[in-house]
Amino acid sequence: MEILGFYPTWYVPGIGTAWVMGIIGVIHVVASHTSVGASFLFALLETKAYRENKPQWMEFIKKYGMFLLVFSYIIGSITGPGIWYAITVASPRGVGGLIHNFVWVWAAEWVYFTVEVIGVYALVYLIGKVDAKTHLKLTWSFALASWATMLLIVGILSFMMWPGHDGWYLTGSTNDAFYNLNFFAHLGTRTGSMFVMAVVVGLMVASRMRDLELRREVVRFLAPIGLVGGLFAVMMFFYYLQTLPQNAIVMLHAHLKPVYAQGMVAVFAVATLWLLFAWWQPQRIHASLAAAVFLFVAIVGVWPEERMRESMRKPYVAGQYIYSNQVIARDVPGKGIEAEVDRLAEHGYLKLHPFVPERLRTVTDQNRLEVGQLLTKIACANCHALEPGAPLRNIPDKLHRAVDEDLILAFLQGPLKHGTQPYMPRIDLPEEEARAVAHYLAAVNRGDNVERLIAQQRRQVSAQWTSAQEE
Ligand code: HEC
Incomplete structure (x- = not known):
């Protein structure tokens, strides 16, 4: 009788391995989305500063870039490997399944991530040291590399929900797995929300600037970007809900909506009001209030969103063929994988x-x-x-x-x-x-x-x- 390829089980009392991954993941999402969003804010701000000859705006970019370096990048680079450690022991076969589909996608993501990290250092430390046009090109490259990391990871995360059609089970091709049904909707939702997070943090940084005129200009530039990002995220989220498999919809209606819906609406309302207020009264945004809004978005917005995505996927951990408890649910001829449920029923x-x-x-x-x-x-x-x-x-x-x-x-x-x-x-x-x-x-x-x-x-x-x- 052939033994099945299971791994040792990692058990965490109380919160389970699911929450261990969830907690690390949420911190990572907050840090990484803020950085990716900020990279575009820098590119947009700097383009305007360049065209309208406002070198003083670079002061803000430098401050914000420094803030990212100290917080986002450190936290992001610790929690990124942290996710790898946690998922490898919590869901070894889930990770194995993803690696067998996406190894080159991940390799590409690491290349872009390296560009991103070098980019943020270069961006901050080269302000005033290279000519403005070169710096602007650098900032745009940094933004595109940052977003590329998000795009690639979202392809993998969306496949965890499902491939969306039966093609992949037969071909096993990376292309079929990557461009799964909910990829674009998912990417859009994250892209919209990254702007909201980055603008909320941007207001925190702006609130510490002494030059009130500069603060007013920057805040008035940022707040509308956050508002548009938020609206876009909501639209894409509703589109996302249309791209979900049946099991996810059952879970959403029965277990998740009653718990999380109000929080999501509250986050949208609070963020929108805050951005409108900032636009209206740029001088009156206080650092402590700005930090409170940021925490609210992270805890009441990002945590439920990530938990919902993970819960909706149940009973599967990836591709609707690996159950969360690591058992293979169905045959995947394209990858030479065979279902295990019946064999377990027979032999135990x-x-x-x-x-x-x-x-x-x-x-x-x-x-x-x-x-x-x-x-x-x-x-x-x-x-x-x-x-x-x-x-x-x-x-x-x-x-x-x-x-x-x-x-x-x-x-x-x-x-x-x-x-x-x-x-x-x-x-x-x-x-x-x-x-x-x-x-x-x-x-x-x-x-x-x-x-x-x-x-x-x-x-x-x-x-x-x-x-x-x-x-
Ligand atoms: C893939 C994840 C997963 C696995 C593995 C799993 N469950 Fe569940 N279980 C759920 C979810 C999700 C719910 C319902 C959601 C809720 O109530 O929060 C649930 C609900 C239940 C319920 C409540 C009754 C019901 O049907 O809703 C019981 C009892 C239960 N599970 C027992 C077990 C036992 C015993 C095992 C192992 C032999 C097990 N579950 C394995 C995900 C799982």
Whole structure:
């Protein structure tokens, strides 16, 4: 029997690996979108400064560029690799799937990123040291390289939602994967919102400028760009919603809209009012208020947006063929990939997963609890916390703390086995594995100290083993 290519499971109590990735990802998105948006603001500002001969505007660009260097670029360059570390252990097969589709896209993205980083240093430190026209060309190159990194990553992120048509499953071609159905809508939404974020940060920088006339001019130039960006982002977001697969729409209506819709509207309203106010009263924008608006946009806008995108994708992590719990959901002839759900149903995780410890490969009365815990971590914990009350859709609360093993088993062998919940993978386990999961979940729901029980049982088993050896 052929073992399946699973990796060890990384488990984070309470928030799950999903939130670990989410938190790092959101910080990264805030930093990176601000920088990409700012690169275009610089290009537009500098073009105007060049045409209308306003060298004093370069003062603002220098200040803002410095601010980006110290905050965005440092934070962005730490969280970027941070995302790689986190996703590689949280979803190794998801990452593997993406690499097998997009390795050259990523390579190209790194080239553009290098240009971007060199660009921002050159831009800041060459102000006044090279002639204005050369500097302007440099700034535009910096902006285009920055946006190229966004464009390439968005192609990959959109494929995570779905390829959008069956072509890719047959060809496996990078082109079919990259220009997936929601690529342009997604790119448009991020492009619009990057302007809003960059302008909001720009106002923060502007609020610290002493020269009031310069401040007025710059703010009046920036605020309309933010407003147009915001409107564009909203339009593209509605277009984006039209490009989603059915499972995402179910998730959106049933679980996400009720929680996040008001926050999204509030962010749009607050940002719009703030930009209008800034345009109207450029002298009266205070740094503390500007920082508060920025935090509001990041926490009430970006965090829900990223979480929504990740939740909507459920049950898949990428391309509608890799489930979040790492199991391959369907055949992908174009890549020579075969579905695994039925093989797991027939032989079970305990036989097919390479990282199950030998002593847990056969279920006994003494290890059932530990096997159940392991299987729940492998099969469910990518999407669910296992601790009652924990924030990541914890299973005990989802089961209303049911303590009846047969009832839990009926859920596992009903909806889960037959894949009737559009947001959950089809998880079809052999009878004894499903029983172990139900046994473990019932113990957790009862409030048993599961870790202590498992430790006790392990001690018992090893004592029995030692005494058997001695005889
Ligand atoms: C791909 C992610 C994913 C995996 C893997 C997953 N679930 Fe779920 N599960 C969800 C989502 C999403 C919901 C519904 C959303 C919500 O309630 O927040 C859900 C809901 C539930 C519910 C509530 C009842 C219902 O049908 O809505 C239970 C119980 C549950 N899951 C148990 C499990 C168990 C047990 C496992 C492992 C054997 C598991 N889930 C694996 C994503 C997943």
